[in-house]
Structure formats: structure tokens, C-alpha cells
Amino acid sequence: MDEKDWNAIRILYQEKNISRASERLYISQPALTYRLKNLEKEFGTKLFFKIKGGIEFTSEGLHLVEYSEEMIKKLQKTKDFMVNMQNEVRGTLRLGVSSNFAQYKLPKILKSFSTKFPNVQFNINTGWSTDILNLLTTDTVQLGILRGNYEWYGKRTLLHKEKLCLISKKEIDIGNLPALPFINYKTDNTLKALINGWWHDRFSEPPFIMMETDRLETCKEMVKNDLGIAIVPQICLQPSDNLQIKELFYNNGEPVFRSTWLMYNQDSLKLSTVKNFIDFLNEHPNI
Numbered sequence: 475m476d477e478k479d480w481n482a483i484r485i486l487y488q489e490k491n492i493s494r495a496s497e498r499l500y501i502s503q504p505a506l507t508y509r510l511k512n513l514e515k516e517f518g519t520k521l522f523f524k525i526k527g528g529i530e531f532t533s534e535g536l537h538l539v540e541y542s543e544e545m546i547k548k549l550q551k552t553k554d555f556m557v558n559m560q561n562e563v564r565g566t567l568r569l570g571v572s573s574n575f576a577q578y579k580l581p582k583i584l585k586s587f588s589t590k591f592p593n594v595q596f597n598i599n600t601g602w603s604t605d606i607l608n609l610l611t612t613d614t615v616q617l618g619i620l621r622g623n624y625e626w627y628g629k630r631t632l633l634h635k636e637k638l639c640l641i642s643k644k645e646i647d648i649g650n651l652p653a654l655p656f657i658n659y660k661t662d663n664t665l666k667a668l669i670n671g672w673w674h675d676r677f678s679e680p681p682f683i684m685m686e687t688d689r690l691e692t693c694k695e696m697v698k699n700d701l702g703i704a705i706v707p708q709i710c711l712q713p714s715d716n717l718q719i720k721e722l723f724y725n726n727g728e729p730v731f732r733s734t735w736l737m738y739n740q741d742s743l744k745l746s747t748v749k750n751f752i753d754f755l756n757e758h759p760n761i
Contacts, residue, residue, distance in 0.1 A: 475513070477549060480542035482509055483521075487539045491528040513538075547613050554616075554745050564593035567747045570606035570615035571598060572662075574690065575734055578709050579634070580619075587754050594747050602662040610737055616748050618737040621707075622664025626737050633755060634734035636708040638668065640720040643700035648720060652677050655684040655702035659693035665732065669705050672722055672730050707732050 486495040486506075496506040514521050521535035531539060554565060571580055576598070584596060599609055603620040610618035610626075619633065640646075646654065673681060684702055687693045693704050697717060711719060722730040736755060742748045 475516070475542075475545075477546070479509065479513060480545050480549075482506060483513075483535075483539055483542040484546065486510070486522075486529070487531060489528075490530070551613075554747075562593060563591045563746045563750050565745070565747045566595045566597050567617070567751055568597045568615045569599070570609040570618045571600050572603045572606060572619055572621040572734070573600050574707065574709055575619050575621060575634070576600040583755070583758075586758065587751060590754070591747075591750060594751075603664065604662055607737075613739075616738060616742045616745065617751065619734065620737060621732060621734045622662060622668075623733065624664070624735075624737075626735075628737060628739045629743075630738075631736045631752070631756070632733060633736045633759075634709075635731050636734075638672065638705055638722045638730040638732060639708050639711060640703060640705055640722060641694070641697050641711070641715075642703045642718045643697060645718050646703065651703070652679040652682060654682065656681040657685045657687065657693050657696050657702040657704045658683050659687045659690050659704070661690065665707070668730065668732060672705075672724065675724050 482495070482499060485498050486492065489495040489498065492506060492510075493503055496503045499506060510521065517534065517538070519534045520532050521538060522529045522531045580598075588594060588596075597615075599606070599615060603622050603624065606615070606618045606620050607624050607626070609615045610628075640648065640651075642654075685693075685696060687696065690706060690710055694706065694710065694715065694717075696702060697704050698715065705722065708721075711717070724730065736752065738748065738752070743752070
């Protein structure tokens with residue numbers, strides 16, 4: 475087996491379909507089938523069997539998937555360290571970034587960093603913080619930027635602290651919130667818990683939820699059109715939104731904060747790309 479075989483097995487496992495896997499691998503379907511048959515011949519066993527609409531892996535095939543994933547990670551780590559043995563800062567920085575931070579903060583950070591270190595490339599994965607934590611745990615990414623508090627036994631640095639805000643099109647009395655139409659949006663569990671915790675601290679009645687959206691930006695557009703109110707992290711708010719904004723406080727007067735963390739493993743600091751990116755973030759906290 476070689477790197478092409480490992481990648482073919484991994485993609486096929488993700489897609490469970492030879493046609494879709496061949497498209498992602500940029501090879502023909504017969505070429506992929508030929509490669510897979512050679513692997514079965516090499517190992518003397520069936521790796522998968524056809525089912526309606528796709529394939530399923532055998533026990534032996536699943537073992538080979540695990541092996542392929544492990545070898546891909548080992549090869550990537552070897553490449554990283556070989557590149558970083560040179561004096562020049564170059565190589566690929568693999569980042570996992572929470573979606574909101576990626577949308578509102580990351581582009582400016584990457585632009586400034588790449589201006590200083592033009593020979594560094596980026597491999598970026600975005601998603602909810604729970605997804606980023608999984609990527610970090612499995613060494614798929616070298617650095618994770620997560621929003622909210624998660625258990626992590628490696629290194630962590632506080633990057634950003636922001637308030638939660640109530641937004642509306644018109645001026646409202648915060649004491650009347652339970653009677654006003656509330657707009658929800660899909661987000662990770664830590665933000666949901668923060669919002670619910672504040673609400674239960676202030677009100678005995680549940681919110682009057684009149685709309686559910688799949689994205690924070692969609693929710694904000696609904697509020698801009700006076701269709702309801704919402705609670706959002708401060709990071710997404712711009713002066714051009716022309717919204718009424720009230721920062722949230724608990725009954726005891728403490729503000730409701732949400733933290734953004736930079737997380738990584740100690741071993742990652744051996745890579746000059748990682749170390750320089752961490753130093754850059756610490757030196758430019760307001761980017």
C-alpha cells in the first residue's frame with residue numbers, strides 16, 4: 475500500500491459509494507475499482523461488498539480504514555517536521571475554527587499573518603466547536619479555535635472574550651421579553667446553554683419562540699426586518715446593522731460573557747508554522 479491507496483480507502487469509507495469516491499479522487503471509476511481489486515488481492519480478503527446505492531466495508535476493510543487513517547496522519551506529521559527543519563518559516567498550517575470566528579475574525583488574521591509569512595499555506599476546517607474539538611483530538615488539525623468552554627488536556631490560550639447581546643429593530647423593554655416574538659438559530663450546545671442560563675436567571679416564563687433559522691446570519695436578517703428579537707454573540711454585530719443592541723447581564727449585575735480559546739498539543743510547538751502563528755495571535759490580540 476502507498477499514500478494513494480490510503481487516501482482511496484479513506485475517501486471510499488467516507489462516501490460509501492465508488493462513483494462519488496472516484497469523483498473526489500479525480501480518477502475514473504474503473505481506475506478506482508482496479509486499485510481496490512488489487513488491494514483485495516494483496517491482502518487476500520474481501521474489503522467491502524455492494525449494497526443497494528453503495529457499498530459496506532467488511533471487518534477486514536474497516537481495519538484497513540483505521541490503518542489508512544493512521545498512516546495518513548503519520549505521513550502528514552513527518553512532512554510537517556521535515557519542512558520545519560529548515561530555517562525559513564514555510565509549510566501548511568492546519569486549523570480548525572469555529573464557524574462564527576471563521577466568518578468574522580479569521581480572514582483578517584490570515585491576511586495579516588500571510589503578509590508576514592508568505593510561504594505558509596493554510597488548510598482550514600470550519601464548523602461548530604464540538605466538531606473542531608474532535609478534529610483537534612484526532613490530530614486532523616494542529617490548532618483549534620473554539621468558542622465556549624470545553625474539556626481539553628493540552629495547551630489553551632484565551633483569545634477573545636465577548637458579551638452576549640439582545641438585538642431588536644426597535645427599542646424594547648427588556649422586562650417584557652417573554653411576551654415578544656423570539657427568533658432562534660442553530661448553534662452549538664455551549665452557546666445554547668449560556669443563553670438558556672441567562673434567560674432562566676431573569677425570567678420564570680419561557681421565551682415566545684416564533685421562528686427557527688438554520689444560521690445566525692439568517693436570524694439577524696429576520697430581526698433587521700422587525701420580525702422578532704434574538705440573543706446573539708457580540709462578534710457578529712456591525713454598526714451597519716442598524717439594530718437596537720442591549721448587552722446582557724445576570725440578576726447580580728455580572729455581564730454574560732462568551733470566551734474563544736486557542737487550543738493545541740504541546741508537540742505542535744515544535745513546528746515553526748504553529749509556533750509563529752500562536753506568537754502572532756498573542757502579539758496582535760485586537761486583529
